[in-house]
Amino acid sequence: MKRPTIVVHGGAGNWPSDKRGRALRGVRQAAENGFAILKQGGGALSAVEKAILSLEDNPIFNAGTGSTMNLAGRIENDASIMDGTGLESGSVALVNGIKNPIKLARLIMEKTDHVLIAGKTARILANAFALEKADLRTSERLSTWRREKRIFQNGRSRDFKRNSALLASGTLGQMVDTVGALALDSHGRTAAGASTGGMTLKLPGRIGDTAVIGAGLYADDRLGAATATGIGELAIRMVLSKSACDLMRSKTPQAASTQVIRSANSRVGRGLGIIALDRKGRYGAAHSTKHLCWATLDSKGGLARMNGQRVP
Numbered sequence: 001m002k003r004p005t006i007v008v009h010g011g012a013g014n015w016p017s018d019k020r021g022r023a024l025r026g027v028r029q030a031a032e033n034g035f036a037i038l039k040q041g042g043g044a045l046s047a048v049e050k051a052i053l054s055l056e057d058n059p060i061f062n063a064g065t066g067s068t069m070n071l072a073g074r075i076e077n078d079a080s081i082m083d084g085t086g087l088e089s090g091s092v093a094l095v096n097g098i099k100n101p102i103k104l105a106r107l108i109m110e111k112t113d114h115v116l117i118a119g120k121t122a123r124i125l126a127n128a129f130a131l132e133k134a135d136l137r138t139s140e141r142l143s144t145w146r147r148e149k150r151i152f153q154n155g156r157s158r159d160f161k162r163n164s165a166l167l168a169s170g171t172l173g174q175m176v177d178t179v180g181a182l183a184l185d186s187h188g189r190t191a192a193g194a195s196t197g198g199m200t201l202k203l204p205g206r207i208g209d210t211a212v213i214g215a216g217l218y219a220d221d222r223l224g225a226a227t228a229t230g231i232g233e234l235a236i237r238m239v240l241s242k243s244a245c246d247l248m249r250s251k252t253p254q255a256a257s258t259q260v261i262r263s264a265n266s267r268v269g270r271g272l273g274i275i276a277l278d279r280k281g282r283y284g285a286a287h288s289t290k291h292l293c294w295a296t297l298d299s300k301g302g303l304a305r306m307n308g309q310r311v312p
Contacts, residue, residue: 002188003298004038005281006031008051008181010061010293012229012273020293020306022060027295028304030054034181035297044183044191045083045106052079052102052193055179059138063179064100067136067197068144072204075136077197078211079105080116084190084219093118093211098126099134102195107131116211136197144200178210180217180227182277190279192217192225192241199232208232214242224248224278226257230289231271238264244276253277254284254309261286261311273308286311 010027034051038044056064067075079101080091090109092101093116104126108117117125126133178196194217196210209216209232216232218241219225226244228235235241240260247256253276264272265288273287275294285294285308295304 001186002184002279003281004035004184004186005277005283005296005298006034006038006047006051006181006183007275007277007283007296008034008055008179008294009227009229009273009275009285010055010179011177012287012289012292013177014289015291015293015306019060023293024295024304024306026055026058026060027293028302030181031295031297031302031304034183038183038185041186044185044189045081047183047185048181048191048193049081049102049106051181051183052179052195053100055181056100056102056195059140061179062177062197063195065134065136066138066141068141068177068200069137070198070202070204070206074204075197076204076206077101077136077195078208079195080211080213080217081105081109081193082191082213082217082219083109084192084221084225087220089115089213091116091211091213092122093207094205095119095122095126097133097135098123099132099136102193103131105193115213118207118211178216178229180229180275182219182225182227182275184277184279184281188221188279190219190221190225190277192219192227194227209235209240212236214239216241218242218245220245221279224253224276226274226276229273229292230287234264234268234272237268240264240272240274244274248276248278252284253282254286257284257286258309258311261288264288265311275308285309288312
């Protein structure tokens with residue numbers, strides 16, 4: 001029997017000081033919600049989903065309620081979930097108005113023959129399964145979008161340099177994105193889940209790493225599980241989560257996490273974070289951003305932090 005463990009994150013980036021307390025309480029609560037399932041003998045997959053639901057329902061995080069808006073002022077959500085036992089997975093991309101995209105990702109995994117479904121068909125499936133709808137915009141996100149779009153239009157480009165060439169100019173502003181969760185249950189089964197509103201001012205139709213199995217998350221009972229956060233394009237190019245899991249064949253989760261972030265820094269650039277959990281219940285967290293909001297909980301207790309191993 002394994003010691004049940006859950007690890008969650010609320011996003012990498014620059015967390016303003018006035019939001020850090022709310023964010024830490026949020027990831028702690030998500031870990032508690034997911035661990036309650038593990039403590040009762042439930043499976044890792046359900047624990048991960050429960051934790052992500054908590055994060056999606058908390059407007060401090062960029063997932064579900066409180067998602068960021070794209071350049072056109074619309075919300076387009078991505079989410080995914082993966083079962084480490086049979087490597088089954090489900091992902092959804094470019095959905096709008098669904099209160100909990102993680103539920104739709106699990107339905108795609110369990111009720112269809114596909115892994116990733118985007119856009120109109122995903123919305124049809126959500127309606128068919130009577131998933132709860134919601135306006136995911138908050139006044140805070142709307143205010144942020146208006147401020148960042150003004151910066152974008154004024155030509156003070158920073159992160160969206162190619163988009164700037166297409167659309168005159170652009171900027172990202174504060175990057176705090178994606179939520180994720182990993183779990184190990186008492187039977188040794190692992191699972192991973194992630195959900196996001198994406199990057200503020202992203203181009204409409206942009207899909208980040210959250211919906212891409214291997215990049216945004218990965219789970220394999222023989223190795224462990226990992227989920228990424230930060231600039232999705234970088235995570236996709238590095239196949240970040242699968243790379244971390246592969247390293248856990250011989251390294252601890254902390255060593256694996258640190259190595260993949262260091263490698264990303266040298267190959268594609270900074271702006272990533274990752275959490276990892278192995279089949280022994282050990283965990284790790286690393287990032288090249290200023291902060292990484294994360295928490296963990298097992299039978300011995302838990303913690304919530306605003307930093308993991310920061311890799312320069």
